[in-house]
Amino acid sequence: MAALPAMADTLAFEDANGNPLSGIIKDAEGFAQGDYLVHGYALEPSPGSLVGAIIDGASNSGACIALACGTGNPTSYYAALNDGIIEIEHSTAGKAFTLQSFDASFIGNIYEGLNQPVAGVLRVQGFRADSTSIWQDFELQGRDFNTPGFDFAHFLTSQEFRSQQFVAIDFFGFSCNFDGDCTAFENLKGQFAIDNIEVSAVPEPSSWMMLGAGLLGMGWLSRRRQTAVAVGAAA
Structure with a gap:
């Protein structure tokens, strides 16, 4: 039997009628976007932040x-x-999906990123059903004195990354200084904007989906620890 094609979706943070979603996201809160669930998290549990x-x-x-x-x-x-983390999962627990592309920019205060080629780094970390993960970093450009904000750019994931099947994908930011040193989760400055996240659900055998659901039941904390380890390894 031929394999079923992957189903592509674009997460654009709008409702079914094309109207913008609205709202403030606090730690562990989230919302549905099509067939996907989007949650915002702090690295350390901090309800209400x-x-x-x-x-x-x-x-x-x-x-x-x-x-x-x-x-x-x-x-x-x-x-x-x-320093908020955004996490995406399929609404069907354990269902795998891939990530092809997204649009993103840095977010900072009025003094950040001025005359810097790179204002920040966006790390995309994908978690497989067996709890292993890989990540890819994307540079977010700075700005000059004549621009009020940071330009959105379109990013494509690498062939290696987009070929992987994930049950969860996290996005989190690093802020960079004039010397090009970038840090995450240290100063609340790892801020970024993201839109038009292109993902594709992957049809899976029922046994694989059950395995993914069981591992997801271990909770966000295990992935949060892995994220912290990943950041430490890259520092």
């Missing part, structure tokens, strides 16, 4: 009034704030 927001790019309202946010994207997008 602000980790993200849905921003209307046409007005950059809300959190971006006081920040230099993403520019060049007139639609709604997810803003990961205060």
